[in-house]
Amino acid sequence: xxxxxxxxxxxxxxxxxxxxxxxxxxxxxxxxxxxxxxxxxxxxxxxxxxxxxxxxxxxxxxxxxxxxxxxxxxxxxxxxxxxxxxxxxxxxxxxxxxxxxxxxxxxxxxxxxxxxxxxxxxxxxxxxxxxxxxxxxxxxxxxxxxxxxxxxxxxxxxxxxxxxxxxxxxxxxxxxxxxxxxxxxxxxxxxxxxxxxxxxxxxxxxxxxxxxxxxxxxxxxxxxxxxxxxxxxxxxxxxxxxxxxxxxxxxxxxxxxxxxxxxxxxxxxxxxxxxxxxxxxxxxxxxxxxxxxxxxxxxxxxxxxxxxxxxxxxxxxxxxxxxxxxxxxxxxxxxxxxx
Amino acid sequence: xxxxxxxxxxxxxxxxxxxxxxxxxxxxxxxxxxxxxxxxxxxxxxxxxxxxxxxxxxxxxxxxxxxxxxxxxxxxxxxxxxxxxxxxxxxxxxxxxxxxxxxxxxxxxxxxxxxxxxxxxxxxxxxxxxxxxxxxxxxxxxxxxxxxxxxxxxxxxxxxxxxxxxxxxxxxxxxxxxxxxxxxxxxxxxxxxxxxxxxxxxxxxxxxxxxxxxxxxxxxxxxxxxxxxxxxxxxxxxxxxxxxxxxxxxxxxxxxxxxxxxxxxxxxxxxxxxxxxxxxxxxxxxxxxxxxxxxxxxxxxxxxxxxxxxxxxxxxxxxxxxxxxxxxxxxxxxxxxxx
Numbered sequence: 001x002x003x004x005x006x007x008x009x010x011x012x013x014x015x016x017x018x019x020x021x022x023x024x025x026x027x028x029x030x031x032x033x034x035x036x037x038x039x040x041x042x043x044x045x046x047x048x049x050x051x052x053x054x055x056x057x058x059x060x061x062x063x064x065x066x067x068x069x070x071x072x073x074x075x076x077x078x079x080x081x082x083x084x085x086x087x088x089x090x091x092x093x094x095x096x097x098x099x100x101x102x103x104x105x106x107x108x109x110x111x112x113x114x115x116x117x118x119x120x121x122x123x124x125x126x127x128x129x130x131x132x133x134x135x136x137x138x139x140x141x142x143x144x145x146x147x148x149x150x151x152x153x154x155x156x157x158x159x160x161x162x163x164x165x166x167x168x169x170x171x172x173x174x175x176x177x178x179x180x181x182x183x184x185x186x187x188x189x190x191x192x193x194x195x196x197x198x199x200x201x202x203x204x205x206x207x208x209x210x211x212x213x214x215x216x217x218x219x220x221x222x223x224x225x226x227x228x229x230x231x232x233x234x235x236x237x238x239x240x241x242x243x244x245x246x247x248x249x250x251x252x253x254x255x256x257x258x259x260x261x262x263x264x265x266x267x268x269x270x271x272x273x274x275x276x277x278x279x280x281x282x283x284x285x286x287x288x289x290x291x292x293x294x295x296x297x298x299x300x301x302x303x304x305x306x307x308x309x310x311x312x313x314x315x316x317x318x319x320x321x322x323x324x325x326x327x328x329x330x331x332x333x334x335x336x337x338x339x
Numbered sequence: 340x341x342x343x344x345x346x347x348x349x350x351x352x353x354x355x356x357x358x359x360x361x362x363x364x365x366x367x368x369x370x371x372x373x374x375x376x377x378x379x380x381x382x383x384x385x386x387x388x389x390x391x392x393x394x395x396x397x398x399x400x401x402x403x404x405x406x407x408x409x410x411x412x413x414x415x416x417x418x419x420x421x422x423x424x425x426x427x428x429x430x431x432x433x434x435x436x437x438x439x440x441x442x443x444x445x446x447x448x449x450x451x452x453x454x455x456x457x458x459x460x461x462x463x464x465x466x467x468x469x470x471x472x473x474x475x476x477x478x479x480x481x482x483x484x485x486x487x488x489x490x491x492x493x494x495x496x497x498x499x500x501x502x503x504x505x506x507x508x509x510x511x512x513x514x515x516x517x518x519x520x521x522x523x524x525x526x527x528x529x530x531x532x533x534x535x536x537x538x539x540x541x542x543x544x545x546x547x548x549x550x551x552x553x554x555x556x557x558x559x560x561x562x563x564x565x566x567x568x569x570x571x572x573x574x575x576x577x578x579x580x581x582x583x584x585x586x587x588x589x590x591x592x593x594x595x596x597x598x599x600x601x602x603x604x605x606x607x608x609x610x611x612x613x614x615x616x617x618x619x620x621x622x623x624x625x626x627x628x629x630x631x632x633x634x635x636x637x638x639x640x641x642x643x644x645x646x647x648x649x650x651x652x653x654x655x656x657x658x659x660x661x662x663x664x665x666x667x668x669x670x671x672x673x674x675x676x677x678x
Contacts, residue, residue: 204541208513233540236540240541242621260613260614270611271611272563273572305592305595
């Protein structure tokens with residue numbers, strides 16, 4: 001039923017950067033990376049929350065240059081390999097080269113689930129740089145299974161060593177994960193990974209289903225330190241996998257200790273499932289839509305949740321923020337026509 | 340695959356009482372009950388965390404008499420029925436009568452999973468009082484499936500209208516829930532319920548599996564306001580069930596609003612999965628063991644987690660706290676013999 005081994009990537013030092021307004025310091029990164037290394041975490045991802053080059057007014061300025069953080073993590077770890085995330089368009093080949101030069105060993109090239117073609121240059125370059133290369137299909141719930149498989153196959157054809165299905169909005173239900181991971185496993189010759197978010201309190205459920213269907217690469221964030229409601233909570237995952245007899249090579253006790261003693265004190269707000277993260281997962285939309293929807297809701301006197309759900313139905317993607325006003329206006333008119 | 344309807348009981352005003360040191364005030368109960376009633380919650384459980392009569396030095400003193408809280412909830416609700424919990428031995432028939440007199444409509448009679456026989460008198464009395472009566476089998480993971488079914492059948496024979504499988508320690512894995520709920524459904528003529536805890540981040544996963552196998556009564560706690568890492572988060576559950584096309588009759592938006600505006604501000608500490616709640620779920624032991632294990636660990640210079648895991652293996656139950664010292668001593672001797 002389950003495979004016997006899973007390789008975990010810890011994303012708190014990348015995805016978690018969203019949750020603390022990209023404020024990681026070298027000291028924090030060194031302490032967390034050292035503890036993770038000691039617990040024998042295979043991979044630790046370190047980058048701006050939106051990937052290399054993400055530090056900007058639009059995506060949030062990093063307090064510390066990400067290359068300083070990456071270098072600090074590389075120099076700290078004896079066992080763990082350092083991974084970086086790159087979204088073509090935000091990051092460039094230049095940043096990828098720098099990351100490789102300072103010792104990153106894995107690059108995860110991320111695109112929207114329907115835009116794998118823009119990853120070709122970066123996957124090729126990453127392989128040329130000698131990096132283990134992961135194709136990272138974000139907002140995977142927005143594409144039907146066949147489309148997802150087609151896009152994953154593109155990344156495989158570019159040379160990716162692994163393809164991840166990424167539930168960026170925390171929108172997947174377990175049966176949807178099951179169907180998609182099975183389809184990916186049936187169509188690819190490379191390893192399949194899964195990255196969950198906990199907006200619907202299903203990160204662990206979806207992760208177990210993915211593993212059951214053959215995913216062998218899994219992302220987790222210690223103490224749920226990731227965007228939205230956080231990811232699959234790494235230290236809990238290790239415990240659950242131990243109970244299931246699935247090996248990760250990671251020390252459960254050390255993970256618990258570092259979660260409690262090193263990571264928890266860094267969290268600025270607890271990683272609970274709030275009204276905001278819940279509605280984002282339910283609607284299946286980008287977290288950046290929440291602020292815009294709240295503003296539009298005020299202007300048009302409609303419920304922001306109705307806007308987000310409608311945006312989800314229309315499969316609106318990042319960059320289409322003008323649609324938010326349009327949807328709010330449409331809902332306001334609909335409301336008037338009831339009277 | 341899934342049933343089309345599920346009846347939810349909100350337990351934040353009972354199980355959640357553990358999380359706030361039994362400090363509920365009449366004002367808080369009225370505000371929460373009013374909002375839940377308005378959202379069309381079918382049942383709201385109001386009692387001391389350890390059930391009627393639980394207010395004591397041993398289990399924690401309630402700030403406000405629970406009957407005042409029950410009466411306030413009864414008088415507040417037009418739609419929601421008020422449920423009470425009773426553990427024979429902690430509560431008595433006298434408290435049950437008082438609860439019925441002041442307007443409670445459902446009694447949940449709770450015993451350890453292997454001790455259903457002690458519920459006979461109370462289930463009989465509850466039925467005589469005209470209350471809808473639920474048998475509540477706690478720490479269900481500690482019994483094999485056949486034993487669980489046998490005990491549930493006892494409660495059915497006493498006249499229970501519903502039997503719940505209760506995952507008091509948050510220890511169940513999804514495949515374990517699946518097997519047990521299917522067995523209960525195959526053996527009972529009455530409805531089956533499920534009460535989860537989130538210690539292993541599996542409350543939602545286990546709840547969905549239980550529903551898939553035919554459980555029709557489900558407990559949730561708003562904003563995870565329950566013991567340990569909390570229960571299945573009610574407002575999230577409503578959203579997930581809506582996505583699955585399962586009806587609850589509960590207003591999703593109103594649940595989100597009351598979670599954010601009324602319940603969240605009451606929480607004294609956020610309902611995260613901490614080192615303590617994680618190890619309790621992993622070991623599958625009573626939460627009251629944690630403090631004792633920490634003390635014994637210090638005395639014998641061993642890891643409290645090793646003690647808890649060993650207690651779980653030995654299936655030690657409440658009232659056997661002397662076993663904790665014994666196990667700690669055994670582990671200390673084992674440690675010495677290594678050198």
